[in-house]
Amino acid sequence: MHKSRLGGLIIDCRTKDLGKAAEFWGQALGMAWEQAQADDSADYRTLQAPPGEPYMEVQRVDHASRVHLDIETDDVPAEVKRLEALGARRLGAVRDWVVMEAPTGQRFCVVPVVRGGFDEGANVWK
């Protein structure tokens, strides 16, 4: 038995100026944004989503700009297996995330639990 749910939304931006990208999206969505706090988060800015809503991040990427979903789970390998059985394809891993592709073509990530309220809010898979 494991659990999962929609974790958050990542706004992938092909840009040299991540600060400017975060500023646009923060102002567009009315969310404050935070500077990266560690070296390894240099490619990310967190937007402050309202409590209880999926998290939002702006990411600097080399591929074309897009938006992708994160599915958060308490068991990444089990969730990847479940999604493969539904028709998704495993493309690779980055840190402790697994990158997958939906049968409809969108890429998304399976990640360890990030936002609060997971135990009550997540779906249970047997």
Place this chain on the structure above:
Amino acid sequence: MHKSRLGGLIIDCRTKDLGKAAEFWGQALGMAWEQAQADDSADYRTLQAPPGEPYMEVQRVDHASRVHLDIETDDVPAEVKRLEALGARRLGAVRDWVVMEAPTGQRFCVVPVVRGGFDEGANVWK
């Protein structure tokens, strides 16, 4: 003065079988999905997002599959003007929605208010 906030997420799928696309995304995210109820919603399926979270829809499209954001507002023209001042570009209109492109390249829509709790939850722009 007008208001806006993140309304929802549209999962654009280039597919002939919208039902199958909705089934994948519904099962992947653990959300029930609904059949279209009117002729003009034949290209859409609603996924039941948890209360208080952004709405989720699966849409059949002719362009490449992707995910896009909707910004909901009580004044579409004023919100479009605000977003243009931030650097977004107006691309066109579909029904009562305006399609825009962010300076970082993603397309998104500005739409009339859809989800509950807008008055309390939305950002106020003066």
